[in-house]
Amino acid sequence: MSTPNPADRVDTLERLLGDPEDVGNPLGYGPLLEADEADLMFAAGERALDDFGLNAEFVPSEYGGRLRGLDTFIGIMRAVYRRDPSLGLGYGFSSFIAGVNVWSAGDEDQCREAASLLLSGQRIAAAYHELAHGNDFAGTDCAAVRDASGRLLLSGRKEVVCNIQRSRALVVLARTAEGRGSRNHSQLLIDKAALPPETLVDLRRWPSVGMRGVQLGGMEFRDCPVPDSAVLGDEGQGTETALRSFQLTRIALPGMLCGVLDSGLRLAQRLAVERELYGAPVSALPTVRAQLADAFVDLLISDCATTVAARGVHLLTGQSSVHASAVKYQVSGHLMGAMDSLSAVLGANFYLREGRYGAFQKLLRDLKLAGFGHAARVACLVTMLPQMPVLARRGWTEGPEAPSEVFRPDVEVGALPFQRLSLFGRGRDSLLTALATGAERMAADGAAEGAEAAELRTLVGQLLDESEALRRECALLRPSDIGVDAPPEVLRLPARYAALLSASACLNVWLESGTRGDPALQDPAWLIAALHRLARGLGHAGVDDIGPVRERLYSQLAERYEAAESFDLSRRRLPS
């Protein structure tokens, strides 16, 4: 069977799901809001995704699925998230998380088993979480202990786990040795149907404020006998597998959630052109245009950062661990900040769970997951911190140049290198160094002209200064500074890094856009606004007057709105 190319698959899915704002669409905001109100998964949406065969997107092509490029996967899932993030998470992203761990550490049989299960439309739950320990995997209590006959018996609880009840299989993180060491846990792939039912007890459901439809449940294992063949990889390798695999999922989650801001922007712009205030459309108010333009820039920054990091998994082998945590931290901040700011544009309408703009509050609630879900923002900083000193001493001054394809979403990448994911970048970081090489190229190419070139020079100068300051400060870090109890000013270092990484992604995507002839991306307005926003966030002055650039961006946003195009890098035609 031939697999249609990714762009066509997104178009197919978009058409299948239709225009969410169309009141006649059975898959639109009206029906899906009703499901949300009732704490239910959106059944009609799930059926549509069954028809599309979304599960195949979670399975690598070598096992019969359609999963190849991580950025492609994000693009497909974004079509779901832009309508109903509950559907995105609850239909399938949790199966994807579980799957990645299997593809990374499982043997051939385990991979085939997981693939066939997913391809037959069933789910695998990712059972890592225990309420008492949160992001602290080393604290995991749920344990698999060998009895006298050498059989593994699983006991303990997993809590607030998506789809644990309705999934066919589970990937469970369980303690296989005492203590807080990093090799005391293992991952188990277990088929619920193959185990004695009395040893698997469903716990109650945890209702949530966002993603209300998603079934967050729990399970208690009561001396559940697990075959040795369930262990993924070697015993004791569980935490490492999880952390390696989460590089992919920490990039994918914010990448998919860009769809939420895309829809939030559309609803806000819709109100701005439909409603009148003081005798003119709301969009006539300069401050409203500025808020919309800033949110647009937040979306473009977010898309650049996640797209580049996703492509980096393929093209910058072994470097992704720090990039993944950086984009999870940085992008979740942009997305949530932008949606908060858009809520002010919607005014009282943002507060209503009904009516023309009633979907906004749901998107806002659902987006909360970006902050804590799949590693809290501060946990991301803590994860990055130990790599900062070595990157500062080596990675940001020498090391391989990033191939230009990293910054070109139009070029397809190959299959995901699950086995080559590495927990430490070994002092290499081609993405941050690309800030400096990009700056040189910009100067050499003369890619922008006149006042804009001067503004870009100013901004890039500020960011390079910041990068140099960061390098100096990180190089001075001592081993005692970089633990989980690092002081706040030390935790600021990876946060500053994350902003610079995003700036590098934006600059280089813009530089490469010339090769693709996309006039909207070639216009430096968005880049100036993006770098200004990032520089200001780092405490730099930015450019003197961002006003005219904002106005130009607002016009571009309004054009895209009129043409029913998405606001992200893909500028995709949406069903309307």
Add this chain to the structure above:
Amino acid sequence: MTVPHLTPSALDEHLERSEPFTEPVQARLDEAEEFPAAACLELDRLGVPSYYVPQALGGWLGDYTDLIRVIRAVSRKDLTVAIAHVKTFLGGATSWVAAEESPAGRTGQQARALADRIVGGAVVSWALTEPGRGSDLRSGETFAEHTPSGYRLSGRKWPVNNATRSDLLTVLARTGAGNGARDFTLLLVDKDTLAGDGYEHLPKARTLGIRGADISGIAFDGALVPEGSTVGAPGAGFELVLKAFQLTRTICAGLSLGAADHALDVTWHFVRQRYLYGKALRGFPHVRAKFGELFAARHTVEALSMVAGRSVHALPEEMSVYSAVVKALVPEIVDDVVIGCGELLGSRAFLREELRSGSFQKLERDHRIVGIFDGNRYVNRQSLIRQFPRLGTCWRDGELRERGLHAAVDPNAPLPRDGRLRMISRTGCSLLQALPYAVDGLRAAGASPAAIRSARRVLDLCDRMHAGFVDDDTRTARIGAELFDTARSYELCVAASAVIHTFLTRVGRGDTDAEFDELCLRASLAFVLSRLEGRPGAREVYGAVADALEVHLGQADRLPSPMDEEELRR
């Protein structure tokens, strides 16, 4: 004059033990979108409505800071109840303004009658908004036609808090055809006298937060409102509303302060008992710094609210400034405080039944409305921006209403009424204009060099900011986006001045914790500067605040609050 039988602190203590205010009850009502009737009845029984009525009219309302305290006490238990109940003050406010401007005759009589009804438990609503028109009140189309038998009222008011449950509504209606301020009149509509004729209630709106509240509407279709029902003179409606906003927007601070109290309380208890990586969460330096910063944020808006509340009496002529500053800034900062608490709570902030019956996620949704109703940020910043030229002049002249300012900043000073509410403040903002003197005062009071340096930075920023206040295009509707950023900076500077003045009135008194006061001063100024300058700045001070709070909470069950302390000291 009546003496309150119920102090705000007594109310607070009472609510601690009141069943309808317990978290499981709130959670159940919120899920079911059911009105918190038992809690509201309890507030009625305790006499809270008397706080919605000025002392001159037989109520308990003197110092508006006490009303803020009352609202704060209710809000820290349940914001939905507070918003549902306090609406009656909003419904009455235009009548109080009108009666103050002409105490004799019909207006005074009408206000006294309304006061009696409110003290007796009547629910009064304020019907301003119309569908699709948002905060643009002048585009309203509800029309009151003057006929020999009274006013014929037609039009739709929606969304309106308590539109359905109210006994009376103060309705803004058009009596002229134009768009001028004089084309609107306020009518006090008593549903009893309409006897069900000519109106119907519009269904309750489904909202993100305050799910149990009666956010509904009312449609009038030729309802006959008796002659003599106008609040103030015909044509005075718009001006009365704007002046009443100066009161209502100020006391909204109580809603935000209560929400901040609740959020910080939940968060503190959580970080104390939560263990991660083998260590209590409160032991992590970044957690301590964050909590200290959140407390500093609350301290900042608390100081501002205290001064603004007292200014209703002490500096009424400047309330157009203070009310806008409070309503734009306080909910915005408290929304951020709540978000910050949510970051510390992690998934607990996302689950509807975890951690004290999910009371945090409820308050987070509930509080989002505070920045929207009764004039959102945009409206308040716009009204501030329109006053920029005057504020610039007053800053340069260094003019001060000294007596009023003294009474406003010192919670123990006598509080006579000194003037009346005005549409525009002729004397600018005495609180901010006194900043140079207050900074000198810090030196005299022996404040730390760090505090004095921070205060000087705020002062320098004020000088630069006011230098730009000369522009005349602030009078047009199309105000540039960057002026809204300037308005936010202005508000922050006013808050900083309130913090410094509050510190100075407490210094050397001997009955406060001087060391902690100084710490709060430094932390609040650091917080304000981080916002003004757009970068995090030095954070060591926040950790020190957390250390001090931990000691304090070893002996008390609540975070220290100057507003609470000053009340108990009386």
